[in-house]
Amino acid sequence: MSPLIRQYKDIVAYKLPQGALIAFHARNLEVAEISEELWEAFVSERVPVQSDFQSLQSALSPQSALDVWNNVDSPSVRDQDLGSEVKTLTINVTQICNLHCHYCAAGGDGTYGDPIRQISIEKTFPQIRFFMDKLKPGQKFSFIFLGGEPLLYPEAIRGIGQYALSLEKAKNIQVSFRIITNGTLIDQRFVDLMEGLSPSITLSMDGDPATNDLVRPQKNGRGSSEQALLGLDVLLKNRKSFGSILIHSVFNRKNLNVVQAYRFFQQFAVDGFDFTFDVTEKDEQANLVFIEQMKKIAQLAFTAGGESELRRIAFFDGIFSTLDAQVRKVNHCGSGKSLLSIDSRNQIFSCPLMVSHKGEQVGTGIELNLQKLEPLQAPLIGMNNCGRCWARNLCGGGCLYNHKATTGDAHTKHPTYCDRTRSLIFEAISYYKQTRAEGAFHGEDSGI
Amino acid sequence: MAKIAVFEKLKAGGRLATGSGAGTSDAALGAPSEAQVVQAHGTSHFLGHILIVKPKGGGSSSEVVNQGSCVPLGGD
Ligand code: SF4
Ligand code: SF4
DSSP states (O other): OOOOOEEEEEEEEEOTSSSSSSEETTTTEEEEEHHHHHHHTTTTTOOOOOOOOHHHHTSSSSHHHHHHHHHHOOOOOOOOOOOOSSEEEEEEEEEEOOOTTOOOOOTTTTTTTTOOOOEEEEHHHHHHHHHHSSSSTEEEEEEEEESGGGGGGGHHHHHHHHHHHHHHHHTTOOEEEEEEESSSSOOOOHHHHTTTTOEEEEEOOOSSSSHHHHHSSSSOOOOOHHHHHHHHHHHTTTTTGOEEEEEEEETTTTBOOOHHHHHHHHTOOOOEEEEEEEETTOOOOHHHHHHHHHHHHHHHHHHHHHHHHHHBBBBHHHHHHHHHHHHHOOOOBBBBEEEEEOTTEEEESSSSSGGGOOOGGEETTTEEEEHHHHGGGGGGHHHEEEEEOOTHHHHHOOOOHHHHHHHSSSSSSOOHHHHHHHHHHHHHHHHHHHHHHHOOOTTTTOOO | OOHHHHHHHHHSTTOOOHEEEEEEEEGOOSSOOHHHHHHHHHHHTTTTTTHHHHHHHHOOOGGGGGHHHHHHSOOO
């Protein structure tokens, strides 16, 4: 049964099936429990009040309380500040792949329509220096290596990584690396090549071997699971050589069994799981199933290990982090602001998935097209017309690529995107409430 | 009444706990800014209606900077 939802201006409230009433103040990022009387005030007639002290004094009725809460600004919350520098670069070290995943967002075969075997490391160095030079000592810079399959050219990861580390020392900038890989090429040679970089790894696998083999076959049609699991085993045996290890799974109408995937992955000592919905999928039924499956794994995780287990699932960790940091997430991602993407021709784009879109190119080498970048500098919740959406400061206006792929326009959301986002944010908020009010909750009364 | 008692108890552990009527101290709030005072007063008047849970704090804003849905861009 889905919860009943009521909204009054910036406050949304919902009644869980078990009767608990949870409210969320969208502007203040406040999670609250409310009384039955206040719940009724969401739908009763009211006389608006001001948020001055006089009206606070008289704010005894639930209706007035709701108005006052809506009007008061929390002093502890602030807007996300992405700064004016690029702090994350994604780099396609190759644009070919050894797999042929059915939903591949990189042109269907990892090439983005432009197969390139190897990036020029020499041409990449000046780009790295260009962006790192703009940072102040003490700032952080992260690299995400993508492909194609980046492990087809691990020497580039090593070369670029070592160069970045040499700049790190000279400039006192904290550098980190992450590699997004299908895992099939991870072996001892790769581990040795990565020495000194300690990259974090995101291994893409979409469920148990039978499921994964169907959606992520090799070029020859055979499954890729056996190789990927061997790769994962090598990673876990060399835990000390790597940062965090995540498993990333993509779901769409052809594969919606998130629960089964979660149960299968439980056996591996990884740091977390990122379960996402295919950025091009807009099937309503599939969307609903995905939402329900995500709720189920949240419940499984929370029952098994409380907050820490729940937060091994990236989505829930993200919402908890934002609520704890009390930072309004006005941008879903840093696309075109703090994040840029370099393809295997050293061309620059605003997002890793826009790489094949000529119109989206924002630079080449160390030349940036500021005119192209300028329109991307405004907060995404404004650009994407998120208006009074109660989830805006946790969602950040959503993924531009997803919007473009599902509606044809990067700033127009597909209803399935917002339904999914709001439903899962609801879920996260209710767990947040449970964990942060721990000990005080559970409805016990003092017998008064 | 029982429900209101629960709210009082919750309030004592909540971020906006305040001296007036709830039997708790303002100390946890530190030196309150004007806005905090307004909010704390608001909360005392909300007694029995709203309990704001306490964020753990310490979360870094950089964690929420680049998180996207394409690849896991955050979390490090
Ligand atoms: S993309 Fe949708 S869910 Fe996200 S903030 Fe905008 S309107 Fe809300
Ligand atoms: S717009 Fe979407 S695909 Fe592009 S960087 Fe942001 S989250 Fe990723």
